[in-house]
Amino acid sequence: MRRGVKLLTWYRVLPLLVVLLFGAISFVYSFGPSLVFKSMYPLEYEDEITSSATAHGVDPYLVAAVIRSESSWDPHASSHQGAVGLMQLMPETAQDMIDKGLVDGTRYSVDMLEDPAVNIEFGCAYLSYLLAYFNGVTDKAIAAYNAGMGNVDVWAQEDDLLHNAITFPETQAYLVRVSMAQTRYQELYPQAFS
Structure with missing residues (x-):
C-alpha cells in the first residue's frame, strides 16, 4: 500500500513538471530571440x-x-x-x-x-x-x-x-x-x- 502512495504522489508532481517545462519553453520562445538578436545586432552611439x-x-x-x-x-x-x-x-x-x-x-x-x-x-x-x-x-x-x-x-x-x-x-x-x-x-x- 505504501508503494501505491508514492506512485500517486509522482503522478501529482508530473503535471506540475509539465506545466513548468511548457512555461520555460514559452519564456525562451518569447524572450530568447530578442536576447539572441540583441547580441547579433548591438546598438552603440x-x-x-x-x-x-x-x-x-x-x-x-x-x-x-x-x-x-x-x-x-x-x-x-x-x-x-x-x-x-x-x-x-x-x-x-x-x-x-x-x-x-x-x-x-x-x-x-x-x-x-x-x-x-x-x-x-x-x-x-x-x-x-x-x-x-x-x-x-x-x-x-x-x-x-x-x-x-x-x-x-x-x-x-x-x-x-x-x-x-x-x-x-x-x-x-x-x-x-x-x-x-x-x-x-x-x-x-x-x-x-x-
Whole structure:
C-alpha cells in the first residue's frame, strides 16, 4: 500500500513538471530571440546617430544598419580600398560632403574619420545625399552606398526591380543585409532614437 502512495504522489508532481517545462519553453520562445538578436545586432552611439540622422533627415535605424553591415561597430575599421571608420567612408567621399556644403568642414575634419561622431556625421550626410539623388528610394541609396551611384543608375535602367538588375553579388547581399538589419533594429530597439 505504501508503494501505491508514492506512485500517486509522482503522478501529482508530473503535471506540475509539465506545466513548468511548457512555461520555460514559452519564456525562451518569447524572450530568447530578442536576447539572441540583441547580441547579433548591438546598438552603440545612439546620441551621435540621433543628432546626425536628424540633422540630415535620415532614418537612424538605417544608419545603425549601415554601421553594423560596414564595420560591425568597430570605429577603427578600415578596408583595403581605404574606407575608414564605423560607416566605412572613403576620405574622398567625406571631402565631397564638405565641398557640397552638407558637412561643416570647420567643425568636422576628414582626417578624423576614426572618431565615431565625425564618421557618423559624414555617413549621414552621404546617405542623405544618396537618398535625395535617388528621390527617396532607400534600396537605390543602399546599393549606391556599396557600389556607387553610376552602377545603380545603370541597374535601375535595366530592371524595375533593382535587386534583379544588380550585377555585383556583393551588392545584392549588401542590400539584403542592410535592409534586414534596419528591420531588426526597428524591432529590437523601438525607443532608441525617440
